[in-house]
């Protein structure tokens with residue numbers, strides 16, 4: 263087993279680092295902290311950056327060339343995402359899910375017309391996506407969705423509501439789970455997956471501020487929304503099986519959390535070295551050193567699980583129980599890190615973005631507030647542990 267990157271991969275990492283430093287516009291305001299990329303004051307910048315990355319063909323570099331990719335390896339794509347996340351580059355998922363699960367699932371399940379229509383603009387950094395699964399009564403158990411789509415001629419007519427829809431306020435298109443057969447004997451047999459143009463009449467997006475004050479997710483209402491039947495993915499009523507594939511891709515985003523955690527620990531180490539308390543740098547405090555060392559171990563574990571997933575993808579395997587594993591571990595590591603960070607920084611750790619007194623530009627307080635949501639999005643830690651228990655350990659389903 264050799265964990266080294268090849269010289270070409272190392273050279274690519276340096277190319278990405280150089281590009282980020284030299285080519286990306288200077289950073290305004292509070293961009294780059296978790297969940298701030300779609301804030302109204304930041305989104306123009308996010309779009310500019312995504313377009314530049316799209317021009318480089320890096321956003322979806324592992325996709326086939328005919329759909330806008332470079333046919334690069336999953337490892338090169340991971341290197342790009344690691345560097346972009348570490349350097350807080352916004353827009354790399356083209357909304358929420360565009361690159362990470364909409365595109366990869368379309369590549370497997372979409373028909374040729376759908377692939378040609380949607381993949382090139384995504385890869386070019388020009389089309390933004392949101393994902394509409396959750397509803398007020400359907401979260402962990404997505405088979406409870408009630409948002410109804412009725413086929414009339416060549417169109418589905420949709421009525422109902424979605425909630426917690428990240429990036430809906432900026433999205434051009436939505437990846438949507440709908441109920442197509444309310445009488446199916448098993449709930450999950452009556453569900454379908456649709457592609458929805460978010461500018462269709464009858465769609466109302468109502469923003470919800472998250473607890474860190476960012477405009478990240480939304481409620482979305484559907485009032486007699488007409489969607490062409492050609493926007494159905496695969497077969498009607500098979501949506502449940504399709505989103506299981508999409509969720510596998512979604513949970514690989516733990517790779518990105520691991521890179522965010524790496525950045526945070528590097529910042530914390532810098533803070534501990536540079537902050538003098540009672541005549542000594544914090545980095546000499548035995549308790550702080552122990553805590554930072556623990557976190558460093560956790561970040562390394564998260565990274566290695568991420569590399570395991572990418573090595574599976576390199577062999578053409580779909581993400582299995584390792585994807586929930588990294589999502590649970592990396593999101594919880596990030597949260598533990600903000601606990602330690604706010605403790606080490608004391609009252610300064612509570613200062614907000616924009617405060618001239620805030621160390622690390624207020625990154626710690628912002629990440630502290632946002633990290634809680636990361637334990638819920640893409641499946642809560644409890645649900646993911648259930649999946650690991652069943653698929654990884656072979657335990658029976660719980661009662």
Ligand SMILES: Cc1cc2nc3c(=O)[nH]c(=O)nc-3n(C[C@H](O)[C@H](O)[C@H](O)COP(=O)(O)OP(=O)(O)OC[C@H]3O[C@@H](n4cnc5c(N)ncnc54)[C@H](O)[C@@H]3O)c2cc1C
Nearest residue numbers: 393394395396401402426427428635638639640642644645
């Ligand atoms: C930051 C963020 C972004 C999000 N973005 C999107 C998005 O873009 N699109 C979208 O569709 N949704 C999105 N969501 C919603 C997210 O998918 C749901 O919140 C999540 O699936 C949990 O559903 P719920 O909130 O209804 O909680 P519930 O399902 O009601 O769960 C409540 C509690 O019960 C626990 N629980 C439930 N069932 C079980 C079980 N079987 N075993 C053990 N414990 C259980 C859960 O772990 C949780 O602690 C987002 C959420 C967040 C926080």
